[in-house]
Amino acid sequence: MMKLMELIQARYNHLSKGQQKVARYLLKNPREFALHSAKEIGEQSGISETTVIRFCYAIGLSGYSELQKTVRDQIVFEKSSLTSYYSSKLELMDEPRFFEQVMGKDSQFIQETIMRINEADFHKAIDRLASAEQVYICGLRSSFPIANWLAFSLGIVRKNVQLIRRDTDDVLSMISGMTSGSVLIALSFHRYMKETLHIAEIAKSKEACIIGITDSPVAPIRDVADILLPLHSAEISTLDIAPALISFINAIVAGVTIKNKANFEKRKEDYDRINSEGFFFS
Incomplete structure (x- = not known):
């Protein structure tokens, strides 16, 4: 069924x-x-x-x-996504070159995601992210590592990118600074966190643009998203969708870089001028 x-x-x-x-x-x-x-x-x-x-x-x-x-x-009463993840890998256990089998499945998920992404919505998101005054990124629990990586990557190519950290930030104070020139990227995957939706609703009341990145076109974030980017994964496990999600985030960062080439070049010049000898090995 x-x-x-x-x-x-x-x-x-x-x-x-x-x-x-x-x-x-x-x-x-x-x-x-x-x-x-x-x-x-x-x-x-x-x-x-x-x-x-x-x-x-x-x-x-x-x-x-x-x-x-x-x-x-x-x-x-469904089994946990971790159980689903484990079961799918158990099927590959006796196959030769186990790592190749797992990575092959990841590649398959990426190809399926490519076919399902709405190109027009993708470009709308890139346009808003390239022109936004500030970009805020929210992802909780299993979505937080991806949100952190997106904030880091996007912060390299444009300024004013902030990651919402529920454990250390005053979230309400951060949201109070949002305007109609702000964009909130909300990452929301099964099982959907109510707090992510609540943060998006408050940002919406500040007239910020909400970009929802999720796993279903009817996920709860749909109700507040101005631009919805569903990856349509039939796999419930967030672990299984992670490779496709990271690849998609890389495409977003690349799109913003190309869309705002002049700003990126200026940011790169400023970055290169910093004396980094105390931070990195030659």
């Missing part, structure tokens, strides 16, 4: 506006669907009970009972 998230992604664009609202509410609040009736879901979300039931039919299920069972089996 096709995974519920894959099923929703495949049929999302063919759903009515009301049914799309049900889909987004489901991905944000799966436990509510596991525990409550269609009528109660409608009351909680401001969607009619009829729309909730029609949503079930629209994604190919027999009704709300089947949706509820699927949510319980596949989302609420």
Whole structure:
């Protein structure tokens, strides 16, 4: 049976506006669907009970009972992504040149990601990042190492790039400095952190442009993103999507470099003039 998230992604664009609202509410609040009736879901979300039931039919299920069972089996009580990651690698254990098998899978994920990226949205993101007054980057838990790398890389090619560090920064103070000339890049992957969405919502209220980098076109960050860049990974494990994600981030940094060539050249000159003898070996 096709995974519920894959099923929703495949049929999302063919759903009515009301049914799309049900889909987004489901991905944000799966436990509510596991525990409550269609009528109660409608009351909680401001969607009619009829729309909730029609949503079930629209994604190919027999009704709300089947949706509820699927949510319980596949989302609420699902094995951890780490278990999924381990299982997929266990299958390759007896293959010759194990490292080649794993890296080959990574290469396959990258190729699949390339085919699914919307080029127009990619260029919109590059334009906003090249012209922004400030760029803020937010990624929590498993997304934080990627956010850190993006902030470092982007900070080399343009100025005013800040990584939001929840453990040491006054996040509200940082967000209060955002304006309509600011851009927030929000990295959000399954299992989606509510705090990432909350930070994006506050940034949105400051009229900042929100660029969402995620693993699904119907991920919760969709609700606030001005530009959504979903990598469409069928793999739940964040570990498996990391190689494609890092490659995609490299493409973003390269795009900003080319788009803002004059500023990059100036930044490179300033960087080269710094006496670095005390920092690096010759």
